[in-house]
Amino acid sequence: MKIEIITEQFDPWELLVDYKKNQLQNDSKIGASSIFLGTMRDFNDEEDIKTMELEHYPGMTEKYLTKLVNDSIKKFKIIDGLVVHRVGLLKPTDPIVLVATWSEHRDNAFNATREIMESLKSEAPFWKKETTNNGFRWVKPKNQNEEIVNES
Amino acid sequence: MKIEIITEQFDPWELLVDYKKNQLQNDSKIGASSIFLGTMRDFNDEEDIKTMELEHYPGMTEKYLTKLVNDSIKKFKIIDGLVVHRVGLLKPTDPIVLVATWSEHRDNAFNATREIMESLKSEAPFWKKETTNNGFRWVKPKNQNEEIVNES
Amino acid sequence: MKIHVRYFANIRDLLGKDSERVNIGVGATAEGVWNLIANGSKIPKDILIAVNHEYVDAKHVLKDGDELAFFPPVTGG
Amino acid sequence: MKIHVRYFANIRDLLGKDSERVNIGVGATAEGVWNLIANGSKIPKDILIAVNHEYVDAKHVLKDGDELAFFPPVTGG
Numbered sequence: 303m304k305i306e307i308i309t310e311q312f313d314p315w316e317l318l319v320d321y322k323k324n325q326l327q328n329d330s331k332i333g334a335s336s337i338f339l340g341t342m343r344d345f346n347d348e349e350d351i352k353t354m355e356l357e358h359y360p361g362m363t364e365k366y367l368t369k370l371v372n373d374s375i376k377k378f379k380i381i382d383g384l385v386v387h388r389v390g391l392l393k394p395t396d397p398i399v400l401v402a403t404w405s406e407h408r409d410n411a412f413n414a415t416r417e418i419m420e421s422l423k424s425e426a427p428f429w430k431k432e433t434t435n436n437g438f439r440w441v442k443p444k445n446q447n448e449e450i451v452n453e454s
Numbered sequence: 455m456k457i458e459i460i461t462e463q464f465d466p467w468e469l470l471v472d473y474k475k476n477q478l479q480n481d482s483k484i485g486a487s488s489i490f491l492g493t494m495r496d497f498n499d500e501e502d503i504k505t506m507e508l509e510h511y512p513g514m515t516e517k518y519l520t521k522l523v524n525d526s527i528k529k530f531k532i533i534d535g536l537v538v539h540r541v542g543l544l545k546p547t548d549p550i551v552l553v554a555t556w557s558e559h560r561d562n563a564f565n566a567t568r569e570i571m572e573s574l575k576s577e578a579p580f581w582k583k584e585t586t587n588n589g590f591r592w593v594k595p596k597n598q599n600e601e602i603v604n605e606s
Numbered sequence: 607m608k609i610h611v612r613y614f615a616n617i618r619d620l621l622g623k624d625s626e627r628v629n630i631g632v633g634a635t636a637e638g639v640w641n642l643i644a645n646g647s648k649i650p651k652d653i654l655i656a657v658n659h660e661y662v663d664a665k666h667v668l669k670d671g672d673e674l675a676f677f678p679p680v681t682g683g
Numbered sequence: 684m685k686i687h688v689r690y691f692a693n694i695r696d697l698l699g700k701d702s703e704r705v706n707i708g709v710g711a712t713a714e715g716v717w718n719l720i721a722n723g724s725k726i727p728k729d730i731l732i733a734v735n736h737e738y739v740d741a742k743h744v745l746k747d748g749d750e751l752a753f754f755p756p757v758t759g760g
Contacts, residue, residue: 315467330496330546337489340760343558344482356759359691359752362736387759394482399760406495408683412568419560419760427733428759429692440693441758492683508682511614511675514659539682551683560760571683579656580682581615592616593681 303375304384305367307358312386314339314400321384326404332381336411338401338419344394346441349434356389356398359427363387366426370418378414380405385418387428455527456536457519459510464538466491466552473536478556484533488563490553490571496546498593501586508541508550511579515539518578522570530566532557537570539580607632607670609639614677617653630668637664639674652679684709684747686716691754694730707745714741716751729756 304321318337326332344351371383386400401418405411423443430441456473470489478484496503523535538552551574555566575595582593612625621644630639636657640649655662656675668674689702698721707716713734717726732739733752745751 315471319467330494332493332547333495335489335491335493337487337491338560338564339487339489340560341484341487342482343485357692358759359689359733359736359754362733362752365736395484408490408492408571412490412571416564419564423757423760425738425757426759427691427731427754427757429755430758431692440696440755443756443758509615510682511612511656511659511677514656514675517659575680575683577661577680578682579614579654579677579680581678582681583615592619592678595679595681 303368303371303382304386305364305371306386307360307363308386308388309390311392311396312388312400314386314397317386317400318384318402321402326382329381329404331406332404333406334408334411335402335404336408336415338399338415339397340399340419342392342394342396342398346432349432349436351394352433352435354392354433355431355438356387356392357429357431358387358389363427367422370421370426374403374414374418378403378405378410378417380410380414383414383418385422387422387426389428455520455523455534456538457516457523458538459512459515460538460540461542463544463548464540464552466538466549469538469552470536470554473554478534481533481556483558484556485558486560486563487554487556488560488567490551490567491549492551492571494544494546494548494550498584501584501588503546504585504587506544506585507583507590508544509581509583510539510541515579519574522573522578526555526566526570530555530557530562530569532562532566535566535570537574539574539578541580607634607668607672609634609668610671610673611639611643612673612675614675616678617650617676620647632670634668635664636662636666636668636674639668640664640676650678653677654679684711684745684749686711686745686748687750688716688720689750689752691752693755694727694753697724709747711745712741713739713743713745713751716745717741717753727755730754731756 367385381404384402401415403411403414519537532555534556536554553567553570555563557563609628618624636655686705695701713732731754
């Protein structure tokens, strides 16, 4: 398992290759890998986005993500899981989050990666602040009718 | 879109990086990438597997996969999709199939990659023949109670 | 009519051939071709049939020059 | 009891500080700390509260030395 909060831009594929080489090497029990990558868009809620600042709660965030992956290992019987999440100042096209799970059969990895992403989105302590042409704004979660608090 | 039937071992991450560089470059509308990789296991239905031969129906297979991805682009409003499938003689840990979809929001890419994989599994003309310690056997689909036709 | 018939996977093993060209009367179905080429073996219940790279059922009526394929349930991915 | 209080995102902006140490009587709840530090602003309806890195509700009773955090709904991923 790997949980990482990363302050610099990262290459998701290089990271996956490294992880597989060092942790999952020759694991011929793996039949399925399900990977999700979230990347920064240059447009959100009808405004161009210039940059984005991602903040987290050091200590709690790592603990929460570790729990998420451990829960998935038990619930979905996955072989292993990885979550890498960027914080700091991002620009459009930058990777934000990488989730990967490995399992014998595809159902397990598909479901695990999906559930990790949904739980991360709704409960892991991260916050996004976007810079638009009108200043900055804290992003509000989508399930709250995509409201936005403007603080230009 | 890219559909490829490949006769040699392939590196899924290199392939994704190349595709993104050449086809999706600077696409700052992409917020989500959902990737599935199927790899060969060394164990199936209670027997060790030495090698596997993957056969397809040239022409029909490519046509069917193209239709699958086109259907997904329409149904899930994904930005782009890719399917690469190995044929020929495989050994354990070899990549078998890579599916990737790209979309603005995560729901679309998650659902598209999942549906492409399920349709590919149930309808795309590929057949697996496994070599075990007892000879070879044609693999039967899992929804048929995992029956196996032994032909040693 | 002339039909190009192809066999894959364990259907090919069963029949001992991978393709052939058959002559059959106008109005013949996919199943009709099977009965002609299979030396009396019944058409397998779970067989899949394609004509010109599209799935069809056993009652599908063929046209001259069609490519007809018989194969077992697929197991890719 | 001594409580270490932390604020994140727009809660930090609202209060103009990112952390502080407060002294409060035994039996105090998370909401009690909010009322002490927030200069009269009501506790936001959608606020999230954590004690020692675990989510709790506003009525959670604190212990001496706890780390208490207030933050808005999360928007990671």
